[in-house]
Amino acid sequence: xxxxxxxxxxPGAERNGFKPDxxxxxxxxxxxxxxEFLFAAMPDRPRTRVKSLLAHRQVAVNGVPFTQFDHSLKxxxxxxxxxxxxxxxxxxxxxxxxxxDDDIIVVNKGYGLLSVGxxxxxxxxxxxxxxxxxxxxxxxxxLFIVHRLDRDTSGLMVFAKNVEAKETLQHNWNNMVxxxxxxxxxxxxxxPAEGTHRSYLAENSRYEVYSTDNKDEGQLxxxxxxxxxxxxxxxxxxxxxDTGRKNQIRVHMKxxxxxxxxxxxYGGHPSPINRMALHAQTLRFxxxxxxxxxxxxxxxxxSFSKMVKGRNxxxxxxxxxx
Numbered sequence: 001x002x003x004x005x006x007x008x009x010x011p012g013a014e015r016n017g018f019k020p021d022x023x024x025x026x027x028x029x030x031x032x033x034x035x036e037f038l039f040a041a042m043p044d045r046p047r048t049r050v051k052s053l054l055a056h057r058q059v060a061v062n063g064v065p066f067t068q069f070d071h072s073l074k075x076x077x078x079x080x081x082x083x084x085x086x087x088x089x090x091x092x093x094x095x096x097x098x099x100x101d102d103d104i105i106v107v108n109k110g111y112g113l114l115s116v117g118x119x120x121x122x123x124x125x126x127x128x129x130x131x132x133x134x135x136x137x138x139x140x141x142x143l144f145i146v147h148r149l150d151r152d153t154s155g156l157m158v159f160a161k162n163v164e165a166k167e168t169l170q171h172n173w174n175n176m177v178x179x180x181x182x183x184x185x186x187x188x189x190x191x192p193a194e195g196t197h198r199s200y201l202a203e204n205s206r207y208e209v210y211s212t213d214n215k216d217e218g219q220l221x222x223x224x225x226x227x228x229x230x231x232x233x234x235x236x237x238x239x240x241x242d243t244g245r246k247n248q249i250r251v252h253m254k255x256x257x258x259x260x261x262x263x264x265x266y267g268g269h270p271s272p273i274n275r276m277a278l279h280a281q282t283l284r285f286x287x288x289x290x291x292x293x294x295x296x297x298x299x300x301x302x303s304f305s306k307m308v309k310g311r312n313x314x315x316x317x318x319x320x321x322x
Contacts, residue, residue, distance in 0.1 A: 018140070021084040028077040034061065035069035053110060059088040067088060090133050095126055096298055098156065103165040103289045104142075105130060106158050106296055111275045115148040115157065128213065132160060146170060147244070152262075155182070155280025156296055160288070168288035173244070178293070179284035182239040183300060184248055185277035185307050186258040188237050188266060193227035197252045201245045208265070209247040211255050221245040223252040231308040237299075238281075249278060261307065273303040 004138040026041045037057065040048050057065045060072065061138045065087040073079070078088075090097050094110035104187050108128065111113070121129065127145055134141040144166035146158050159197040160166035169176060191286050200218030201210035222242035229236045235258065247266070253259050260278050262271030271277055284295040 016020050017155070019084060022080050022267060024081045024083070024199045026079045026081075028073045028075055028079060030075055032073050033069065034059070034066060034071040035075055036179060037073050038081070042077070048059075051079055052111040053083070058082045065136060072288060073102060081150045088136065092129055095129055098298075101292070102174070103161055104158055104287070104294075105134075105161060106156060106283070106294070108298055109149055109154055109157050111152050111154040114151050126149065126157065127159070134161065136292045149280055150247070150250075150276075150278075152273070152276040154301065157280070158285065159299070165288040169285070176286040176288070177244075177284070178286065179245070179282055180241050180280070181280045181282035182241075183281045183304060184237045184239055184253065185261045185271070185304050186237055186253050186256075187234060187261055188258045190225070190227055190231045190237070190256055190258050195225060197223045197255060198250065199255060201248060201251060203246070209251050211251055218245075219245055220253065222246045224255075225252075225256075231310060234307045236304060236308045243246050275303070277304055277307065279304065 015220060024042075026037075028037065032040075035051070035054060038054065039047060042050055048173055051069075053059055054067055058081060058207060059066055060082070062078055063070065063080075089201045094113045096108045099106040099110050100145070102170050107130065109126050114121060116127045117123070118124050123236060125276070127143065131143045134143055135277045142162065144160040144163070145168045146166060148162050149155060158169070174265050194268055199221055200213065200215050200220035201209050201221045202212050203209050213222075220243060224242065226238045227235050228238055237253075241248060250260055250263050250266045253263075254268075257269035259266055260276055262268055262276040263278070264270065279298070281300070282295075284293070286292070
């Protein structure tokens with residue numbers, strides 16, 4: 001099993017300076033056991049040294065460290081060998097890394113976790129957790145916030161790892177984000193079951209967002225929604241955004257008379273799953289540097305499915321991350 005990342009600094013480490021990792025990358029062209037592949041890929045290295053690299057978690061296949069000598073490699077696999085130190089695997093029970101490269105990190109954030117710090121809380125946020133992780137890789141690494149999710153909203157977020165990626169995404173957000181879909185469980189059954197809601201959103205002195213018809217008072221917000229399933233007094237909704245305003249979905253569901261379950265701030269009652277039932281399921285955007293189409297999606301949270309589950313209906317037993 002891969003060793004999980006736990007950051008800890010040792011006294012005096014800052015005086016030694018950072019030593020960049022020495023990494024070799026190999027592409028797999030035909031099936032082979034891992035150790036045999038390593039022997040063939042590094043013929044000039046003593047076999048005992050190659051075995052030692054494998055035993056000390058310095059070999060990763062497709063980004064996952066392996067110590068199993070007979071692990072089966074497939075054509076197209078990428079094998080990386082770190083000659084400096086063992087590979088680390090990021091682990092946090094409330095935050096999962098979905099994708100990472102030199103420019104961006106895409107994560108699946110659990111509910112109850114702040115995106116970034118506040119005046120009273122600066123640690124234990126999605127930002128601080130990721131910042132600690134990338135600074136283990138290299139103390140010079142930086143992390144930049146691109147957008148946010150509410151504390152009680154779970155789902156997909158993207159962070160930038162350099163200024164170029166941050167500014168490109170933030171300055172062109174509406175053009176570069178190709179699709180954003182959310183899942184919400186709302187109270188009652190919307191009628192019609194599918195539609196578009198438009199309003200201007202403004203914020204009062206209590207930091208509550210509200211809808212207005214006055215375009216001089218707020219910013220235009222457009223939300224598209226579709227009912228996927230209704231049962232047990234709740235409806236599972238797929239919601240997409242034409243605009244990305246603060247609390248947009250929460251306010252618009254309240255406007256429709258069907259607040260999000262658990263969203264007491266915007267008219268909802270306590271939910272049976274003890275959380276606000278809103279999840280950022282799909283995030284598709286143009287990569288800020290490579291310009292590739294980046295498309296990420298997560299399963300329906302199992303707790304959402306349970307809220308609209310029929311008496312004789314069975315659910316996938318595999319528990320997903322929320």
